[in-house]
Amino acid sequence: MSAPVLPGLLFDKDGTLFDYQKSWGGFTLAFIHDLAEGDSALAQALAEAMGIDPVTARFAPDSPIVAGTPEEAIAPVLPLLPGWTAAALTDRINAGAAVAPQVAATDLTLLFDRLRAGGHVLGIATNDAEAAAQAHLAQAGVAEAFSYVAGYDSGHGAKPGPGMCLAFAEATGLAPGDCAMIGDSLHDLAAGRAAGMVCVAVLTGIAPDVELAPHADVVLPDIGHLPAWLASL
Numbered sequence: 001m002s003a004p005v006l007p008g009l010l011f012d013k014d015g016t017l018f019d020y021q022k023s024w025g026g027f028t029l030a031f032i033h034d035l036a037e038g039d040s041a042l043a044q045a046l047a048e049a050m051g052i053d054p055v056t057a058r059f060a061p062d063s064p065i066v067a068g069t070p071e072e073a074i075a076p077v078l079p080l081l082p083g084w085t086a087a088a089l090t091d092r093i094n095a096g097a098a099v100a101p102q103v104a105a106t107d108l109t110l111l112f113d114r115l116r117a118g119g120h121v122l123g124i125a126t127n128d129a130e131a132a133a134q135a136h137l138a139q140a141g142v143a144e145a146f147s148y149v150a151g152y153d154s155g156h157g158a159k160p161g162p163g164m165c166l167a168f169a170e171a172t173g174l175a176p177g178d179c180a181m182i183g184d185s186l187h188d189l190a191a192g193r194a195a196g197m198v199c200v201a202v203l204t205g206i207a208p209d210v211e212l213a214p215h216a217d218v219v220l221p222d223i224g225h226l227p228a229w230l231a232s233l
Helices: 020-036 040-050 070-074 086-098 108-117 130-140 163-172 186-195 209-215 223-232
Strands: 008-011 121-125 148-150 179-183 198-202 218-220
Touching: 008 163, 020 040, 020 086, 070 086, 086 130, 108 121, 108 223, 121 163, 130 148, 148 163, 163 179, 163 186, 179 186, 186 198, 186 209, 198 209, 198 223, 209 218, 218 223
Parallel strands: 008 121, 008 179, 121 148, 179 198, 198 218
Antiparallel strands: none
């Protein structure tokens, strides 16, 4: 079998493998409810700081938790919670996130089996914690599909920096130009571009097509459309 075009495929996790709104809207409101402990004014303030509508559970495009690391997500929240330290709140977010039910953007097993059968090497680069990423992949039954999994705490830095992307290329023995970074946010696309990768945007996150398109080589409805796009190259 000849080598495939773009043999290295590096995926973001939230909003890419898993539909962001469906996976995290309800979880985030429940998290806010627990933190507020019955204080409705605090719950409203926390929701505003997290960029989520407390009624519809819809995220604002500029929500700090959509593309950021857990530390970046809690930065606007921490001043509202004087009894919490950054470390304790980050630990609580990471622990809750690791067991949060995820809604797949497509049939992940079918997709990843197909891509691997075509000779592609798969990786994950997420601004979530690595342990949470591993837990979500295991929960979805696709952990074994990935030869590389990195989170913001894996030692390569966070996106939009290129560290995780470059580490994937090094780990797989591929040139960055032979890899694609696939994600739903500008952070993903900036990281891939800085690393010299092809950039693929998907619309299963919060950012709209009009925001992503100027920074991507292609915009797909979801990752289930990858095989057809790859075949067209």
